[in-house]
Amino acid sequence: MKKFYSLLGVTSLSLLLIACNGDADTSEETDNETDEETTGQSDEEDDVAEADDDGEMTVEEIIDAAIAAEDDFQSIYSHSVMTTGVDGDTEADVPEEETGVAQEEELIEYIYHHEDGSVSNRMERMIDGEPTEYTAGDSEYTLTYTEEEDVAYRVEQVDVEGDPADVNVRENQFEQMMEDYEVALEGEEEINDYMTYHLTFSDEEEVRHYWIDQDTFEVIRLENEHAENPFRITFEVLEYELDIDYDExxxxxxxxxxxxVEIEDRDQDEHLEAEIEDIEEDIEDEDE
Structure with missing residues (x-):
């Protein structure tokens, strides 16, 4: 059964992929890249660096397994942390008060794929000192609620062509990066008790790091590097569990x-405008 990647998955990956352009020169090439062999595959596949010939998985095999994993699970619980901020070592022209300051968001997400192909998801977003924000929904509506408020908002989902359950966002992202970047297997690392493959996607300006669980091929950590743009994003899964039951x-x-609590209906444009206004108010409060 095809699966639909959740809001958190889409947002987290997309933020990392578009937020910055990194510096590929800071990424060290491994011995595996030196031993890379060409096998008469397509030009795209020829650019993929392979691991050595001792039975270990190649980069391409790891990516294929990660894409396949997106279609295999029925449900998932994940607890992660997203950190955003300005690199303290940057040479860019950044206000001193912003350099080295990072915001940490704690995220808890639940996704359930139903037998009919529909998907339910729920996310809890927590920032220290602020009320918890909840988002939940399915292919028709998204419900948003902030703790202690007296109104929740129900927003109709944007119509998309085709069945959302047939979309593999991870596949689209990996395929695009494999076209645009040099791919390398940097090694194996343990992240939060998960043994992972560490992959990098780089060009002349940027490096994107992925750590992928060797058992399930779920993405455990994402990180970016950039010499020109000091903005950094790190997304790290602290723990997760697959195929567990939920009550609707x-x-x-x-x-x-x-x-x-009153539930108020909003259309997409109205909800987006309200979200932008809230962000602007938060910025004004910080500047005062």
Whole structure:
């Protein structure tokens, strides 16, 4: 059964992939790249650096397994942290008060793929000192609620061509990067008790790091490098579990939205405008 990548997965990966252009010169080439062999494959495949010939997986095999993993699980729980900020070692012209300052968001996500191909998802976003933000929904509606507020917002999903369950966002992203960047297997590393493959995607200006669980081929950590743009994003999974059961009410936020909370319907444009206004107000509050 084809699966639909959740809001968090799409947002996290997309933010990392478009936020910065990194510096490929800071990435060290491994001995495996020196021993790379050409096998008469397509030009795209020829650019993929392979691991040595001792039975270990090649970069291409790791990526193929990661793409396939996106279609294999029925449900997932994940607890992760996203850190954004300005590199303290940057030489770019950045206000001193912003250099080295990072914001950390704790994210908890649940995804469930139903037998009919529909998908339910729920995300909890927590920043220290601020109320928890909840987002839940399916292919028709998204429900958003901020802790302690008296209104929750229900937004109809944007219509897309085809069945969302047939979209593999991870496949699209990996294929695009394999076309645009040199790919290398940097080695194996343990991240939060998960043994991972460390892959890099680089060109003359940028490096994108991926750490992929060797057992399930889920992405455990994402990180970017850039010499010109000091903005950094790190996304790291602290723990996760596959194929667990959920009650449907859990994806309607019934455990956090009280009977006294009003549910207000919004269209996409109205909701986006409100979100932008909230961000602008937060920036103004910080500047005061």
């Amino acid at each position: 009410a859990f994806f309607q936020l019934e455990d956090v939205i009280g009977d006294d």
